Amino acid sequence: MDGGGETSTAAKEARGLKKGPWTTTEDAILTEYVRKRGEGNWNAVQKNSGLLRCGKSCRLRWANHLRPNLRKGSFTPDEEKIIIELHAKLGNKWARMASQLPGRTDNEIKNYWNTRMKRRQRAGLPLYPHEIQHLGIGNDDEFEIRCFQFPNQDHPNHQNMIQYTNSSNTSPSSSSFSSSSSQPPKELCLDPLISTNPGLNQIPNMFSPYNNSFENDNKQFGFSLTFSSSSSSNELCNPDQLLELMSENLDTNVASKKDIDVLSLMGDHETIPSYFSLGLDTTVLELPSNQTPCTSNIMHDNNVHLDSPAGNSGLLDALLEESRALSRGGIFKDARVSSSGLCEFQDKRVKMDFENRLIDHLSSSHQSSFESNSNLYEKHNEATMLKATVDDDDDDMLKSLLNSFPSTTPLPDWVEPHKPPPSSNVDPVASLGSSYWRNIPRIC
DNA sequence: AATCGCGACAACCGCCTTTGT
């Protein structure tokens, strides 16, 4: 985490400064020096102690290995949980994370995280457990937004994370906007296949426009969705009815997973990308380890901006390339409007992603009622978790889900309010696509 | 027994920020 600075390797060697692992003798000298003179003024260590190490190397050695109250050994489960949560909240701010973990160094945390990331990447798992996504934007004076494309079955070993840092004091609450005031966030570029953290700003409203086969009459719900299923119901039912229904629709094999830990189901069994947070006023682009920085702007089709990698690992090159390819083709290359006017998505991941987002949104809107009824809450969690694994063709389930929430359910920010059907001379596919891309904010 | 892959860890590099003059 430290070192170099103004002193090049050649210069150090020319000055007779040592590199490489520290010996116990050097450690003893440094420890004794700090004991006598205290921390700081590290460049004076060499002069005053005879230690042939540059100041930064001394500081690093002291901070990471010699200073008192350091905790050694593996991270505890609690510490791991904290790290994951902090990373979801802060990104690669190792020093800040370390400040939350007494006795741990930024280097330790960074090493842990990078190792973990690689491991999960190989396993095709998302970086964050599902519940962590809700922590993505905290209450700090700054918040960061990350977008991820997690590995999935179609794109194994591809992982993308772009982090946007808000330098203003914009609060999370002020960054979201209601559906009625459709003020878009500051532009961001997003991979269209990357899903959006529920309740945060907007995402592609690929389901909303010009569909009428299934339309919720409730004005407060105020949006329409279309399903290929021929059945429809405008009856509202309560959440537990939904849960009953969802449970009934789960196949027995899936239902047998009831004993599986809920959180692990949420995080590790997702088969589609389902995390990321959107934010406003993005000003700084940061890229964690193994990720690709934006260095030059490339404008692709559909006004989506993506940046070319520079000096990154091959992994990120691949990720960016995939992202670009998806952007060029557009998610709507798979969208078709059938003769019946139903929007069908050939890429089921898109639909599943939408469904899961909606589930998250609706459930979070009713978190309090769930929490007041632990059994119901547990059931809901179970159903939600298992939803990710059930047959995504089951549109009845989603329909019932939508109908099941009370009329006071707020409209997700990312669902466009219901609009009257367009005139017949409007190409529904074109409308859909333009609507979608219009709502893709950009960065860069 | 040799090799390979992987995880854990330590250390360095280069850049940026802060501080002092």
Add this chain to the structure above:
DNA sequence: TACAAAGGCGGTTGTCGCGAT
């Protein structure tokens, strides 16, 4: 205000040990 030095940070690389093949 400008400059240089010191300190801090994130990214990257190298090494070592261990288990699997």
